[in-house]
Amino acid sequence: MTGGNLVWTAQARDTLRVVSPAGRIDESTATAFAEHLAQEIEVAAGDGAKQLAIDLSLIDYMSSRGLRGLTLAQRKSGDHGITIVLVQPNDIMREILAISRYDMVFKVYDTIELVPSGAL
Template identity: 30%
Template sequence: MNIINTGKEKDCLIVSVEGRMDAVSTPEFEQTLGGWIDEGNIRFIVDLAGLDYISSAGLRGILTSVKRLKAEGGQIVLTTLHGTVKEVFEISGFSTIIPIFESVEDALQEM
């Protein structure tokens, strides 16, 4: 898994996650995002265009970050889900509890 800070716009940190979010790699997502939250970032657009795979461990990592940001008055939105990743979000009901947009541009318009 790669997690990359691709820039800041409208006070949102735009983050791209690539590869796999599984039981092994997800702690790295939580730690990296946690580090950015510690630095004072509380609004995130997480672009999943490059994410090929996510398991319940990956969802757990995202939910942990969502809850932490909620407590700090922040927010995470997700963009560009596809394939199995999109299906996993639908089956789990996560599509209804986390805002999801078609593209980073769409997300920026709403932020």
């Protein structure tokens, strides 16, 4: 699925839904990014998922508006009893998460296999 210039894939894994956006999350794609995350939270809730993992391995860049999209998604997911985790951040995303301190806001895992199953 596409959103702006982002390409999305998603899959369900037991109580975990994994979304994998690819591309740049900047001024031109941040709104679509936030809207797509909101839709994925609704799908996860409908499927009974307890967690939504956002795979960051294919993100080339994320602006402050993209980070705001993560914040909005976290608020919405809490309303549905879903925990958002970030997985597989590449070097660029590790730096962005560290500078913004979002690595203190979200649990970050090096691989999807390290995400504990069940509610966090």
